[in-house]
Amino acid sequence: MSEMVVGGRTxxxxxxxxxxxxxxxxxxxxxxxxxxxxxxxxxVTRFIGGxxxxxxxxxxxxxxxxxxxxxxxxxxxxxxxxxxxxxxIALGPFVGSVILQINKTxxxxxxxxxxxxxNAALIPVFWLILKETRGDVILAKxxxxxxxxxxxxxxxxxxxxxxxxxxQVKISCxxxxxxxxxxxxxxxxxxxxxxxxxxxxxxxxSVVQTFEASYGFGVLQTxxxxxxxxxxxxxxxxxxxxxxxxxLQSAKRNTENPGKPIPEARLYFSVPGSLLFTAGLFxxxxxxxxxxxxxxxxxxxxxxxxxxxxxxxxxxNYLTDAYExxxxxxxxxxxxxxxxxxxxxxxxxxxxxxxxxxxWAGSLLGFIGLALSLVPVVxxxxxxxxxxxxxxxxxAGHDEGGEARDDADHAGDxxxxxxxxxxx
Numbered sequence: 001m002s003e004m005v006v007g008g009r010t011x012x013x014x015x016x017x018x019x020x021x022x023x024x025x026x027x028x029x030x031x032x033x034x035x036x037x038x039x040x041x042x043x044v045t046r047f048i049g050g051x052x053x054x055x056x057x058x059x060x061x062x063x064x065x066x067x068x069x070x071x072x073x074x075x076x077x078x079x080x081x082x083x084x085x086x087x088x089i090a091l092g093p094f095v096g097s098v099i100l101q102i103n104k105t106x107x108x109x110x111x112x113x114x115x116x117x118x119n120a121a122l123i124p125v126f127w128l129i130l131k132e133t134r135g136d137v138i139l140a141k142x143x144x145x146x147x148x149x150x151x152x153x154x155x156x157x158x159x160x161x162x163x164x165x166x167x168q169v170k171i172s173c174x175x176x177x178x179x180x181x182x183x184x185x186x187x188x189x190x191x192x193x194x195x196x197x198x199x200x201x202x203x204x205x206s207v208v209q210t211f212e213a214s215y216g217f218g219v220l221q222t223x224x225x226x227x228x229x230x231x232x233x234x235x236x237x238x239x240x241x242x243x244x245x246x247x248l249q250s251a252k253r254n255t256e257n258p259g260k261p262i263p264e265a266r267l268y269f270s271v272p273g274s275l276l277f278t279a280g281l282f283x284x285x286x287x288x289x290x291x292x293x294x295x296x297x298x299x300x301x302x303x304x305x306x307x308x309x310x311x312x313x314x315x316x317n318y319l320t321d322a323y324e325x326x327x328x329x330x331x332x333x334x335x336x337x338x339x340x341x342x343x344x345x346x347x348x349x350x351x352x353x354x355x356x357x358x359x360w361a362g363s364l365l366g367f368i369g370l371a372l373s374l375v376p377v378v379x380x381x382x383x384x385x386x387x388x389x390x391x392x393x394x395x396a397g398h399d400e401g402g403e404a405r406d407d408a409d410h411a412g413d414x415x416x417x418x419x420x421x422x423x424x
Contacts (some may be wrong), residue, residue, distance in 0.1 A: 016132040019056055023126065023367050026052035034112035057085060058335045061316055062328060066133035071261055075244035078287030084235040086111035090229035093204050097223025176333035183392060186333050192372045193315040194337035196277060196308045198345030205349035210288045210358055228298050232305020243269040256384060263321040264383035267376040274376060277307020278369035285362015327394050
């Protein structure tokens, strides 16, 4: 739920404070888990830690948009962010397997010892380098300093329009749920990316199960196999600039908003990527057996990694472009589904692969992935009509009166007001 409470409020709250506060909560939760003496304590502290850690990944997109204003400038940072999101998660099982090899007496505690050392060491680094990126927040701080210095009534527009914290939280929780239930794009995109994210976490369990039974792999070996997802993310990141180029070139064909890239052009690579994701699941299920070399299903895992990356980046970029000023709420809705699937789908891994067998378990997941692959295809052909029917997308567009302009223009207006007050 933290992605809705905080993620949807980053339009009006201090982004830097959101990052830092959530990070502190996450680090403190690691202490509670590490020194826990019962299962209940672990559950509670992991719940708190999950809330803290999910905040950062859900507001990074907004920070990138604050710093890099143009579509072309944002392409590389968003690509790198997508890579770290997928590859970083896939590194977890490998690091855990290495810790288990080094310390076999109390390995699970050492997993958290290492996290505490690493993450706590980064706190002073973040304190020094993490700066506010929201234009309206920066201008509000500037106006406050001018009031104190000059004694004049100088206010930024964001201060005049400021809502109460309770009202912000109500909107932040209500709007993502409303969009999830009434906006078909948000609904199906959430299902699409959530299933891909669930598979990413499902592999943590199924790779150990399948490779141990089929090839006799130990903990470290299965951890190395899961690095194939990171390899897939690397490959997808290297290819992604082609997708970005096609997206920018679509501006020439945009008849609705000439000169601005078409939102659906964000999905060109997501279609083949989604099909690779589906193919990789079939491939993994039917080749993970003793009479087939282990490298074959390992390559399948890498192919799935390419698909997960392309789906994730496509969803984040499309929702940002299509919903513009409502992007934070749309992304919060998608994050709610993504984190839920990531938490619960892995619980089905052991009984799924044990009861259906590796081949049919992979096929079941593959068929679901194939059905969800229709989502970007439909948008590529029907995107303009779907956007025209969406009240959120229509309102999010730039109208001539400037009422729904983007944050960069809005910040520019505020700056002129602040400066005007200073000149007086």
